[in-house]
Amino acid sequence: MNAAVLSGDKTMIAMIEKNLFELFALFRRWSQIEVEDTPELLLTTCNIPFPLFNNVLRAGFLPEYADETIQCVVEHYAEAGVPALWWVGPSSEPDDLGARLLRHGFCLYDSAPGMGIKLRALKNEDPAPRGFSIRRVEDVETLAHWCQVMQAGFKLTDGVSFGVYELCSAMGISPNAPLQHYVGYLDGQPVASSSAHFGLESVGVYNVATVPTARGRGIATQMTLRPLHDARQAGYQTGILHASRDSFGVYARLGFSTFCQIGQYIWMPSSTILWQR
Numbered sequence: 001m002n003a004a005v006l007s008g009d010k011t012m013i014a015m016i017e018k019n020l021f022e023l024f025a026l027f028r029r030w031s032q033i034e035v036e037d038t039p040e041l042l043l044t045t046c047n048i049p050f051p052l053f054n055n056v057l058r059a060g061f062l063p064e065y066a067d068e069t070i071q072c073v074v075e076h077y078a079e080a081g082v083p084a085l086w087w088v089g090p091s092s093e094p095d096d097l098g099a100r101l102l103r104h105g106f107c108l109y110d111s112a113p114g115m116g117i118k119l120r121a122l123k124n125e126d127p128a129p130r131g132f133s134i135r136r137v138e139d140v141e142t143l144a145h146w147c148q149v150m151q152a153g154f155k156l157t158d159g160v161s162f163g164v165y166e167l168c169s170a171m172g173i174s175p176n177a178p179l180q181h182y183v184g185y186l187d188g189q190p191v192a193s194s195s196a197h198f199g200l201e202s203v204g205v206y207n208v209a210t211v212p213t214a215r216g217r218g219i220a221t222q223m224t225l226r227p228l229h230d231a232r233q234a235g236y237q238t239g240i241l242h243a244s245r246d247s248f249g250v251y252a253r254l255g256f257s258t259f260c261q262i263g264q265y266i267w268m269p270s271s272t273i274l275w276q277r
Contacts, residue, residue, distance in 0.1 A: 009116075012259050016114040016240045017089045019204035020262075021058050023197045026179060030170035032163075040069070045076070048163045051085035051266055059086075063094040070104045074267060081269055088263035089114070098263050106265040112242040115256040116202075119232040119239050123255040125225050129186065129217045134226045137173050137181035145190035146183045153193065153209025180230070181207070184223050192219045196227030202238040203231035208247060220250050 027044045028035035033053060036043040040061045046053035054077060061069050077084040086106060088098050102108065137143050143165065151161040171179050178199070184192030191214035195207040205227055210219050228239050242262055243251050 009259055012116045012238070012240075013090055013114065015202040015238055016116055016242070016259060016262075017058075017091055019197055019199040019202050019240050020087065020089075020242065022199045023179065023204060023206070024055050024057055026171055026197075027053075027167065029172070030167045032166065041073070043073070043076070045080055045082070046163070047080065047082065048160060049082045049269075050160045050163070051083045053163065053167075054080070054082045054084045056084055056086040059088070059092045059097055061093060063096075066094050066097065066100055067104070070100055074104055077267060078269055083269060084267045085109075086265040086267070088265060090260050098265065101265045101267075104267075106267045109264045109266045110244075111261045111263050112244065113248060113258040114240070114260040114262050115243050115251055115258050116238060116240045117228075117254070117256045119203075119228060119237055121255050122225070122228060122232075122239075123253070125221060125254070126218050128222050129219065131187040132219065132222065133185050134222065135183050135185065136175075136230075137183060138175065139173070140169070142183055143168060143173055143181065146181045146193050149183065149190050149193040149211060150207060150209055152211045180227065182223060182226055184210075184219055186214055186219070192223045194223040194227055196231060198231065198234070198236070202240050203227065203236045205239060205241040208250075220247065221254065224250060224254060 021042060024042060024044055025035060025037060027033045033044050033046045041056060042058040044053065044055045056073055086101055135142055137146050147161050147165045150156060150164060168181065171177065178197060180196045180198065182194045183190050192210045193207055194205060197204040197206060205224055208220055208223050231239060241251060241256065
């Protein structure tokens with residue numbers, strides 16, 4: 001099996017994957033990223049050598065063509081000279097796609113829990129730390145603060161951080177943009193980030209990060225709750241996310257349940273790893 005299915009809730013599992021697919025399709029709004037969207041694959045390609053700019057999603061092809069297709073994808077990213085991140089979920093086909101990727105030089109970076117919640121079931125949250133507030137990104141200054149936190153929280157290089165800024169600018173920071181960003185401030189200083197993708201059927205929470213000096217104070221919980229509350233107010237009923245090992249406990253305490261596992265396979269054109277856990 002490509003990815004573990006941990007629940008029989010096919011609707012929730014489909015939402016967990018679909019929100020991700022819709023989000024990466026938005027990358028076409030930035031001229032530096034090429035998006036190839038076919039019935040078999042969704043690919044994003046950028047000259048920035050960082051996996052999250054170069055993705056393969058929504059695989060659906062016959063077993064007899066799988067190895068040929070994978071090899072074509074490898075050659076595509078090899079020619080571009082950038083790493084690739086292949087997301088393998090419950091809907092990925094063929095069923096043994098993960099094993100085939102390993103044979104073609106990919107490595108399994110992680111298996112992220114695909115989590116979901118009915119927003120009415122969000123559990124009561126602890127109060128925010130004293131001196132803490134959250135702002136929605138609606139101007140370039142606040143977006144710069146968001147990228148500053150992202151760089152510190154995820155240990156991004158300057159080049160990758162600038163690319164993230166350019167991508168988010170191109171995708172839009174207006175109140176009606178499908179991807180919204182949030183910055184958490186502690187005593188006036190930016191210390192936390194999160195994003196929300198307001199998809200067709202669900203809201204997805206992404207990019208939850210806290211700078212090292214502000215961790216352990218419940219700030220990640222606040223950064224997760226704010227976009228979910230905004231989504232509930234906007235009429236959304238379902239929230240989804242893809243958890244990391246460090247953040248799983250935060251989401252579980254809020255009432256999120258795990259419905260599946262999403263495999264993250266990375267192919268690198270060299271031995272240099274540019275994405276840290």
